[in-house]
Amino acid sequence: MKAIIIGSGMAGLTAGAYLARENYEVIVYEQFSEIGGVTATITQDGYSWDIGPLLLEGLAPHEKLAKILMELGIYNKIEVIKEDRGQSFPDFQVWRPEKYEGPYWRRDYFKSLFPEESEGLDNYYKFYDRMMAIAYLGNQSLFVKGLKAIGIKLKLLIKFLKVKKFKDWSASQITDYYFKDQKLKAVYLGILADMVVKPSEFFGLGVPFFNVETAFDKRIPIKFQGGKFPVYHYIKNGCGELVKALADLITENGGKIFTNSKVQKIIIKDAKVEGIQLENGEIIETDLVLASGGMFNTFYNLVGKEYLSEDFIKNIEGITLMESVFMVHLGIDFDPSRFQRAALCYYYLTYDIEGAIKKMRDGHYHEGSDGFLIYIPTMHSPEMAPPGKHAITIYTVGPHKLKEGTWEEKREEFADKLIMEAEKIIPGLYEGSETRKIMTPDDFKKRINVLRHSFGGTAPVLGQSNPPHKTPIEGLWYIGAYSESGGGVTGAAVGARNVAKMMLKKK
Numbered sequence: 001m002k003a004i005i006i007g008s009g010m011a012g013l014t015a016g017a018y019l020a021r022e023n024y025e026v027i028v029y030e031q032f033s034e035i036g037g038v039t040a041t042i043t044q045d046g047y048s049w050d051i052g053p054l055l056l057e058g059l060a061p062h063e064k065l066a067k068i069l070m071e072l073g074i075y076n077k078i079e080v081i082k083e084d085r086g087q088s089f090p091d092f093q094v095w096r097p098e099k100y101e102g103p104y105w106r107r108d109y110f111k112s113l114f115p116e117e118s119e120g121l122d123n124y125y126k127f128y129d130r131m132m133a134i135a136y137l138g139n140q141s142l143f144v145k146g147l148k149a150i151g152i153k154l155k156l157l158i159k160f161l162k163v164k165k166f167k168d169w170s171a172s173q174i175t176d177y178y179f180k181d182q183k184l185k186a187v188y189l190g191i192l193a194d195m196v197v198k199p200s201e202f203f204g205l206g207v208p209f210f211n212v213e214t215a216f217d218k219r220i221p222i223k224f225q226g227g228k229f230p231v232y233h234y235i236k237n238g239c240g241e242l243v244k245a246l247a248d249l250i251t252e253n254g255g256k257i258f259t260n261s262k263v264q265k266i267i268i269k270d271a272k273v274e275g276i277q278l279e280n281g282e283i284i285e286t287d288l289v290l291a292s293g294g295m296f297n298t299f300y301n302l303v304g305k306e307y308l309s310e311d312f313i314k315n316i317e318g319i320t321l322m323e324s325v326f327m328v329h330l331g332i333d334f335d336p337s338r339f340q341r342a343a344l345c346y347y348y349l350t351y352d353i354e355g356a357i358k359k360m361r362d363g364h365y366h367e368g369s370d371g372f373l374i375y376i377p378t379m380h381s382p383e384m385a386p387p388g389k390h391a392i393t394i395y396t397v398g399p400h401k402l403k404e405g406t407w408e409e410k411r412e413e414f415a416d417k418l419i420m421e422a423e424k425i426i427p428g429l430y431e432g433s434e435t436r437k438i439m440t441p442d443d444f445k446k447r448i449n450v451l452r453h454s455f456g457g458t459a460p461v462l463g464q465s466n467p468p469h470k471t472p473i474e475g476l477w478y479i480g481a482y483s484e485s486g487g488g489v490t491g492a493a494v495g496a497r498n499v500a501k502m503m504l505k506k507k
């Protein structure tokens, strides 16, 4: 059995690892010169930085990504570091207290800042607890079978009935229901700015999942009444370690991974896959292709609209995508940790999340004035910089295409401006930089070969459905951030595992 996989991001490598272990002849084609997609760790002048995910959910032993890595036998190949992060707003900051103050210290802290919101906060956290229990059960249901699975599904249903009334609510409706003050609402909606999805579009039931308390205090016990909370980890020395562990598993099992190998066409006859054609003209025959990567490129260029139904195309055309990111990676010669207490902090400079996203979708880049994040990976992995030095990433969301000018023309100017904003938090960044690497939306576009860059694939918008794993072409399966699994490292890995499991069942 031969499986051709397009793309060596989290989706492609996970699917490849499952299939290679089961004696499939796996060939992964990656168009870029390095593997990993957005989970790659890049290096320059002795410094390393991640170009994508930072603080990851899913890597505690009870969580999905960890379970996948255990199933594949490579969980021990990466070292995970449990951490939390800070959150900063124009009028207040949210850092874990010096002394542990219990799992609900944020609720109590916000009560002290917004006393008139006390009742709303109590009610929100009841809703939060329910959603955490649901998330835990949902997590477990994936990895059990038979009666146990039915039992979990029943429990899930009972818990869901309690929150069912919010099923079709947006995130704005949820925060309007619990809170009055726009500043407090922004605390829970801010993370949507990171995904460039408007609070009025995002599903309300998702609000607690994007504001898990353990993300703000790693000392909160994992176990709670209804199960276990999500936990946040860094991967020691960057996400590239995870990429390496998966890629090694593929090659150790006889699979091949080719870089600089762009797939130009998926060869189809009578609505069935017959092979692929690379950019250099080479044709490889196969009846099984697992494609990751951008949905427009995959379906319009590699497949061709003539093989797709009108409904399929209409659905793709109607999908809202996330916007892009603008990143500045620096190698600095001083210790920034006295200015930022944790390796990661999100700095929100506006409370108007909906308005900021609207502006961005219209092509206006805020130049850092609406907010950004600062990530210092060397605070947990000193090996990511030469001894005594630090790697640091400043990044913010930006439109995939500028209304005025191009990213190429503006890259240096925008980088300087973003560094200047970050200097307000960590003085000396400009002077102390030994090296810098800028990544614009156009750089991302080339790096992962998409026609239109989106930071995490399709936006999680109410009522939107991504292209399914099973495509209208027999033998062609679609995986990755734009597929029905949705984005995120765990999402892409879970979707790829599900597809690989389907293949193995058929075999």
Ligand SMILES: Cc1cc2nc3c(=O)[nH]c(=O)nc-3n(C[C@H](O)[C@H](O)[C@H](O)COP(=O)(O)OP(=O)(O)OC[C@H]3O[C@@H](n4cnc5c(N)ncnc54)[C@H](O)[C@@H]3O)c2cc1C
Binding pocket: 006, 007, 008, 009, 010, 011, 012, 029, 030, 031, 032, 035, 036, 037, 038, 039, 051, 052, 053, 054, 055, 056, 057, 261, 262, 263, 264, 292, 293, 294, 297, 325, 447, 448, 449, 455, 456, 457, 479, 480, 481, 482, 486, 487, 488, 489, 490, 492
């Ligand atoms: C800045 C940033 C921060 C993020 N933060 C988080 C986070 O904190 N938590 C989280 O869970 N997720 C985060 N994500 C999202 C998450 O990383 C992605 O959703 C996920 O890793 C996508 O995996 P993928 O395999 O679908 O896609 P990709 O990683 O994009 O991989 C697709 C691969 O396919 C290759 N390819 C495309 N077309 C072709 C072709 N024709 N021929 C050959 N190869 C091709 C590309 O070059 C690429 O390597 C972040 C993403 C970014 C960019």
